[in-house]
Structure formats: structure tokens, C-alpha cells
Amino acid sequence: xxxxxxxxxxxxxxxxxxxxxxxxxxxxxxxxxxxxxxxxxxxxxxxxxxxxxxxxxxxxxxxxxxxxxxxxxxxxxxxxxxxxxxxxxxxxxxxxxxxxxxxxxxxxxxxxxxxxxxxxxxxxxxxxxxxxxxxxxxxxxxxxxxxxxxxxxxxxxxxxxxxxxxxxxxxxxxxxxxxxxxxxxxxxxxxxxxxxxxxxxxxxxxxxxxxxxxxxxxxxxxxxxxxxxxxxxxxxxxxxxxxxxxxxxxxxxxxxxxxxxxxxxxxxxxxxxxxxxxxxxxxxxxxxxxxxxxxxxxxxxxxxxxxxxxxxxxxxxxxxxxxxxxxxxxxxxxxxxxxxxxxxxxxxxxxxxxxxxxxxxxxxxxxxxxxxxxxxxxxxxxxxxxxxxxxxxxxxxxxxxxxxxxxxxxxxxxxxxxxxxxxxxxxxxxxxxxxxxxxxxxxxxxxxxxxxxxxxxxxxxxxxxxxxxxxxxxxxxxxxxxxxxxxxxxxxxxxxxxxxxxxxxxxxxxxxxxxxxx
Amino acid sequence: xxxxxxxxxxxxxxxxxxxxxxxxxxxxxxxxxxxxxxxxxxxxxxxxxxxxxxxxxxxxxxxxxxxxxxxxxxxxxxxxxxxxxxxxxxxxxxxxxxxxxxxxxxxxxxxxxxxxxxxxxxxxxxxxxxxxxxxxxxxxxxxxxxxxxxxxxxxxxxx
Numbered sequence: 001x002x003x004x005x006x007x008x009x010x011x012x013x014x015x016x017x018x019x020x021x022x023x024x025x026x027x028x029x030x031x032x033x034x035x036x037x038x039x040x041x042x043x044x045x046x047x048x049x050x051x052x053x054x055x056x057x058x059x060x061x062x063x064x065x066x067x068x069x070x071x072x073x074x075x076x077x078x079x080x081x082x083x084x085x086x087x088x089x090x091x092x093x094x095x096x097x098x099x100x101x102x103x104x105x106x107x108x109x110x111x112x113x114x115x116x117x118x119x120x121x122x123x124x125x126x127x128x129x130x131x132x133x134x135x136x137x138x139x140x141x142x143x144x145x146x147x148x149x150x151x152x153x154x155x156x157x158x159x160x161x162x163x164x165x166x167x168x169x170x171x172x173x174x175x176x177x178x179x180x181x182x183x184x185x186x187x188x189x190x191x192x193x194x195x196x197x198x199x200x201x202x203x204x205x206x207x208x209x210x211x212x213x214x215x216x217x218x219x220x221x222x223x224x225x226x227x228x229x230x231x232x233x234x235x236x237x238x239x240x241x242x243x244x245x246x247x248x249x250x251x252x253x254x255x256x257x258x259x260x261x262x263x264x265x266x267x268x269x270x271x272x273x274x275x276x277x278x279x280x281x282x283x284x285x286x287x288x289x290x291x292x293x294x295x296x297x298x299x300x301x302x303x304x305x306x307x308x309x310x311x312x313x314x315x316x317x318x319x320x321x322x323x324x325x326x327x328x329x330x331x332x333x334x335x336x337x338x339x340x341x342x343x344x345x346x347x348x349x350x351x352x353x354x355x356x357x358x359x360x361x362x363x364x365x366x367x368x369x370x371x372x373x374x375x376x377x378x379x380x381x382x383x384x385x386x387x388x389x390x391x392x393x394x395x396x397x398x399x400x401x402x403x404x405x406x407x408x409x410x411x412x413x414x415x416x417x418x419x420x421x422x423x424x425x426x427x428x429x430x431x432x433x434x435x436x437x438x439x440x441x442x443x444x445x446x447x448x449x450x451x452x453x454x455x456x457x458x459x460x461x462x463x464x465x466x467x468x469x470x471x472x473x474x475x476x477x478x479x480x481x482x483x484x485x486x487x488x489x490x491x492x493x494x495x496x497x498x499x500x501x502x503x504x505x506x507x508x509x510x511x512x513x514x515x516x517x518x
Numbered sequence: 519x520x521x522x523x524x525x526x527x528x529x530x531x532x533x534x535x536x537x538x539x540x541x542x543x544x545x546x547x548x549x550x551x552x553x554x555x556x557x558x559x560x561x562x563x564x565x566x567x568x569x570x571x572x573x574x575x576x577x578x579x580x581x582x583x584x585x586x587x588x589x590x591x592x593x594x595x596x597x598x599x600x601x602x603x604x605x606x607x608x609x610x611x612x613x614x615x616x617x618x619x620x621x622x623x624x625x626x627x628x629x630x631x632x633x634x635x636x637x638x639x640x641x642x643x644x645x646x647x648x649x650x651x652x653x654x655x656x657x658x659x660x661x662x663x664x665x666x667x668x669x670x671x672x673x674x675x676x677x
Binding site: 014050183184186187189192217227228260262263264267268279281282283285341344345346351384385415417418419420423428431435441 | 544551585606642643646661
């Protein structure tokens with residue numbers, strides 16, 4: 001019987017040497033004349049164990065990791081194919097605590113299947129949601145998504161079903177589904193993992209969105225920093241089209257839907273939906289004023305759903321298992337699951353999908369296992385470069401949209417960057433301003449000019465030039481940016497700056513000047 | 519990536535690329551990506567060609583090209599090394615790695631070594647945040663970049 005070995009093709013696994021491991025495995029198989037099939041799967045999301053090699057046994061999949069190419073011959077000698085023990089053996093993959101304690105709905109297949117095998121996808125309930133959607137009235141699909149409580153996973157948290165309803169009700173000869181895959185926030189990689197590890201789920205989600213709203217064309221706007229995701233998505237769309245899941249008649253139904261993959265060009269602000277639409281149209285990625293809402297006048301001025309990858313990839317399970325099923329996870333107004341990305345200076349970094357409601361402390365200390373450097377955790381930034389820095393004192397904050405907003409923070413795209421006690425929070429605050437200056441589209445003055453003034457003011461505080469006055473000035477500047485910017489770039493840059501200043505005032509004290517010797 | 523072609527053939531080849539792609543909805547970015555893939559940068563003389571094919575002004579085309587960090591106005595070195603400078607990488611000491619890279623290559627960000635071997639670029643997130651610091655060399659990704667890994671990369675590009 002052919003044995004299956006899994007070696008991830010996820011970019012993070014590749015960055016840690018998965019390609020060399022795959023080559024070494026292929027060599028061993030050839031040299032030993034074994035009957036083995038190597039599957040290049042997505043990542044399971046346990047990044048500290050990558051490259052994670054798995055082998056299918058009659059007890060289940062057994063994991064080994066982190067595997068180096070030099071370990072491969074030894075693994076075969078030790079009985080890799082029978083899942084035998086080895087010092088890299090982690091036991092049954094599903095039994096690893098980090099995985100076992102998760103609730104994987106959106107990421108149910110990621111890391112398990114061959115990302116480009118439709119047969120694999122279907123064998124794991126793939127396209128079951130689409131099949132049900134095709135048999136439903138569009139209003140019922142929208143209702144089911146609304147009832148599920150799904151909110152935009154890109155960061156804004158707007159109810160997905162309501163957005164869809166606006167587009168469904170809008171009149172227009174051509175409507176669009178635009179998937180925002182411009183995942184530029186540091187500490188986030190969930191979109192990338194889905195696109196590389198389970199691209200069909202995104203295709204299915206977009207197709208359901210198309211059927212629900214009357215859109216026949218979809219675009220995936222992916223950032224150019226993700227060449228692997230772009231390649232996998234492009235291939236997946238071709239495969240889905242050839243198999244009749246995209247095209248003039250989706251699964252033989254009366255519905256037409258097709259998808260095109262587009263690449264950004266290194267502009268962070270294009271993750272903002274109106275800027276993304278301008279970019280997709282071929283213009284400068286300048287933010288548009290709202291209204292008009294993109295739902296009514298979006299891509300090329302036509303009704304457009306703009307949803308994040310994770311929002312769209314969560315739709316198939318909602319259609320398949322029902323709104324109730326999804327809604328029963330979570331807390332308060334944050335329903336369902338959230339793929340938390342634990343990153344930065346952390347021991348057990350990776351993707352952890354779980355119902356809303358874990359506390360920040362549980363995520364960082366229990367799941368993440370503290371810092372990679374072994375030093376104490378000083379701060380965690382939640383929600384990317386526009387998210388607030390949280391001190392240990394706020395580690396009891398539950399992970400949901402409202403609780404984080406109440407603490408002057410945001411969950412954003414659910415990325416968490418852990419910093420140890422060597423972090424300099426004034427430097428981080430300065431960086432937030434610097435990043436805003438680099439990436440500002442230039443439309444609003446508070447963002448375009450304010451960010452540069454913010455860098456200068458932080459430098460003055462550092463240099464000990466009227467520090468008290470300049471701290472007040474920085475806070476005032478943040479206030480102007482927060483309320484005077486059109487989009488989240490200028491509007492949210494104050495979050496990391498103010499949180500750093502409020503929670504870590506000691507780092508904003510001037511560096512003691514060393515008196516020059518007379 | 520250091521491709522030199524005569525002006526006439528640039529215009530000709532650009533026209534082919536543009537005519538292949540202009541049927542798309544919002545064809546500008548796909549065209550610019552294809553132009554850059556072909557020539558290694560977006561040559562100035564291509565802008566009026568795009569403008570006339572897409573019925574835009576040259577200023578509009580120039581505006582789009584210059585808005586995006588990705589599009590170059592001159593060729594890069596034979597290799598492009600991108601180092602992530604965003605927060606997750608900072609938390610793992612990417613600033614030190616960046617300083618070391620500048621030192622080893624003798625150039626700053628957005629510069630190319632005199633021998634044309636490598637261009638150093640800053641990038642804000644490669645999505646490899648749980649295996650920081652991250653780097654990308656000509657589209658190939660590297661995680662947990664330390665001094666050793668960096669020296670290997672530098673040796674590779676200098677070859």
C-alpha cells in the first residue's frame with residue numbers, strides 16, 4: 001500500500017527549509033525504492049515546529065518536527081513510514097495540545113488536504129456549502145450569513161450579511177465580489193495560509209457571495225509580497241474552472257461566476273477597501289470618501305462586496321453547517337471563531353483558531369508559551385501596526401471586538417505581536433508614526449503631515465527637548481489624526497502611539513544627558 | 519534583472535504587452551507588473567505608450583507608477599534582497615539584522631551595490647511573522663534570519 005508523507009508548501013514552512021526537506025525525502029524514497037506518495041499540504045499553523053513532516057498511519061497522522069534535510073535519512077532509518085518514535089516525533093498530529101484545543105471551522109482543512117486537489121477538498125465537505133446555496137433563494141443565503149453573526153474579519157468588524165444585503169438590493173447590470181487579500185498588517189498571516197493551504201474554500205466563499213448578491217465576477221486583490229499565495233490561488237482558480245465550479249454555469253446551475261487574481265504593488269494603504277478599489281481600477285491607491293458606500297458604488301462605480309479573505313472563507317461552513325452552528329461559538333456580539341495569529345517574540349507562534357472570548361493573557365502565556373527569548377513579556381501589539389500595545393496589566397481583556405474597543409484597542413485582523421522586556425516603547429511609537437508617513441496615501445492632511453510631525457516630536461522627546469510639552473503635543477497630534485483622517489491608517493495610527501505613551505510612560509522619559517567633562 | 523534594450527524595442531515590446539492586457543477591467547496594474555517583469559523596471563518611455571493605449575494622460579500614468587513602492591524607475595541589481603522591517607520582525611531583532619546587512623553590503627536600503635550584484639529593499643511584512651526576522655531573496659523566502667543566514671545570503675548574491 002502506498003504510504004502518504006506530508007511536507008508543507010506554505011511560505012512559512014518554505015522559509016524554514018521545507019523545500020530542502022521535501023527534496024531529501026524524495027531522494028530517500030528513490031534510493032530505498034519505497035512506495036510513498038509525498039503530498040505538499042498547507043501548514044497546520046504550528047510555526048515553531050515547521051517544517052512539520054507528517055506520515056499517514058492506521059492510527060492517524062504522526063508528526064515529526066522541526067525537520068531539517070539532514071534529519072531525513074535518520075527518520076527513514078527509525079521507521080518514519082510506520083510512524084515510529086524518533087527524537088523529532090511529536091506523536092499523533094491531532095493530539096498535539098496546540099491543535100487539539102482549537103476549534104477549526106474556517107481552517108478545518110488547512111494543513112490536512114492537498115491544497116490543489118478538488119477530490120481532497122470534496123472529501124472534507126468542500127463545496128457542500130455551495131451546493132446548498134445554489135438550491136436556496138439569494139435572500140435566504142444572505143439571511144443565513146446575517147444570522148450567523150459573521151463580522152468582517154479584516155478588522156472593521158462590520159456585519160457581513162448586512163453588506164451583502166445592500167449589494168443584493170442594489171440595482172446594476174454588473175456587480176462584483178472583491179476579496180481583500182492585501183494582508184499588510186505585521187503579525188498577520190491567516191489570509192496567506194488560507195490562500196496557500198486551502199484556496200478552494202476562498203473560491204467557494206466568493207462564489208456563494210456572488211450567488212447571494214447577483215454578482216458574476218470576483219477579484220482577489222492579493223499583495224505582491226505574497227508570490228506563493230498568488231501562484232496557488234491562480235492555479236486553484238484554473239482547476240476550479242476546469243472542474244465546473246467556476247464559469248458560465250457553477251456546478252451545472254443557472255448561476256455564472258468567475259474569479260480573477262490581481263496583484264497589488266507594495267502599498268499598505270490598499271488594504272483599505274476604497275483605496276483597494278481605486279488600485280484595482282488602475283489608479284493611485286488613494287482613499288475615497290464614504291458615502292457612496294462601495295456596496296452601492298464600488299469597483300468601476302458598480303455595486304461591490306468587499307470582504308476580507310477570512311470573512312469569505314468562513315461562509316462555506318456557515319452555509320454547510322447552518323447559522324446556528326456558527327453562532328453558538330463566541331461571546332457577546334462577536335460570534336463564531338477567530339483565527340488568532342500569534343507572532344513576534346513568542347515561543348509557540350502560529351495560527352490558533354478558536355471561539356471569541358479567550359483572554360489576551362491565555363493567548364500569550366498559555367498558548368504562546370511566553371517569549372522566544374525566554375525574557376519576560378513587556379508588551380503585545382494586537383491588530384497590526386494600527387493596533388494598541390497592551391501591557392501585562394490588561395492581559396485579562398477577553399478577545400472580542402467590543403472588549404478591545406473598550407480598552408482603546410482593536411483586534412483588527414487578529415494578529416498579536418509579542419515583545420520582550422528589551423522593547424523600547426518610545427521607539428515603537430515613533431515607528432508607528434514613521435510607518436504611517438511611509439504608507440500614507442496623501443489624501444488627508446492629518447495623516448500625510450501629522451505622521452511626519454509625529455516622528456519629529458517623538459525624536460524631540462527622545463532627545464530630552466521639552467519632553468513634557470512635546471508629550472502633550474504628541475497626544476494632541478494623535479487626537480487630530482484620529483478624528484481628522486478619512487481612513488484607518490491616519491485614524492488608527494494614534495492607537496499604538498497613545499497606548500505606548502499611556503501604558504509605558506517610563507520609556508517616554510528623556511534619556512539622561514551625560515554632562516560633558518569640563 | 520539588469521536588462522538593457524534599445525528604446526525602439528522597448529516601445530514595441532510594451533505595445534505587445536499592453537495590447538495583451540488592455541481588455542481587462544482596470545488593466546493598469548497588470549500592465550505595469552508585466553512591463554516590470556519584462557524590463558526589470560518601468561522605463562520612462564513606456565509611460566506615454568500606456569497613456570495613449572489606455573486613453574489617459576501621461577501625468578496620470580506617471581502618478582500611478584510613482585504611487586506604488588514596487589515599481590522601479592531604474593533597473594535593480596541582479597538580485598533583490600528584501601528585509602522585513604515591520605513590528606513582528608522588530609520584536610526578534612530585525613533592526614540588528616538590517617544594520618548588519620547594510621554593513622556587509624556597504625549600501626543603505628533602496629541602493630544597489632557598485633558591482634550591480636544586489637539591491638537592498640525594506641519591506642513591511644512578508645507574512646512570516648511567527649518565524650521572524652524574515653527576508654526574501656528574489657522571491658525565495660527565509661525565516662528566523664540570523665547573522666549566519668545573512669552571511670550565506672550575501673555570499674550567494676556575491677557569487
